[in-house]
Amino acid sequence: MAFIPYKKKLYVPGADEAFKLSRSKIDMFLECPRCFYLDRRLGVSRPDSFPFTLNSAVDHLLKKEFDIHRKAKTAHPLMVSYKIDAVPFTHKDLDVWRENFVGVQYADKKHNLIIFGAVDDVWVNKDEELIVVDYKSTSKDSEVNLDADWQIGYKRQMEVYQWLLEKNGFKVSSTGYFVYANATKESRDSFEARLDFEMKVIPYTGDNSWIEKTLDDVKKCLDGEAIPKESAECKYCDYRTKAGTAFKKHLEKAPRLKGRGAA
16 A cells, blocks of 8 residues: 555544554553544644653664664674574665654555554564564663553554554564663763663564454544543543643632633
8 A cells, every 4th residue: 555644634434535543542542532532533632742852862773773784684683692583674665664654554444544653673584474673762770671551552552563564464473572772870980971771672472453343442432422431540531630620619719710711
């Protein structure tokens, strides 16, 4: 299929044109259908987070480093160290797959959706299976792993990428890898205008069997006219509720302010 650039548009039930839906929006739906509906149907997005510019710099440099081995068709030293029998994958569309708001795309005709997501890297093993790779960076004193509850988003991210590549006709390994860069703080006595990183490769065996059912639920949510209930664990819903309640109480105590904004 032709790669379709992302344009922020709201979902219109019954529209003929396929609606573009990113991997991150699917994750938002799983976190909180109400936030998802407000975002995709009503155009009220969650507040933007601060840009992770250091993380972006690490991603950029890792891509350049792995691209050296991609061009040479050799294994990166991390792959050798972790005994991963693979090399970086070469494909004419790799740069497009990596591009934000474009990525790997699949036209889901059942739901009239175009699902997309931008991968960090793809390797290929001796069985010609593609391996999804995601770069992560952090700074912590403890060992990096995938054990935290909030990291379910990382796992779903990889599973969507695996699913997208499968839908594009590739043979894909169920095992992907997180290349984790951990900026250490204890190994040196001074900053000296540099960071030192400990590198770790964490394997993860994905299971994307949840995606098809989730897309059914996503479509049902988008087509519905009722706003989904608040999610008990959603901090954004909690904020909206508490802010709305506090504002209402304030107006009730100060009738002169009704219908007016803050001075």
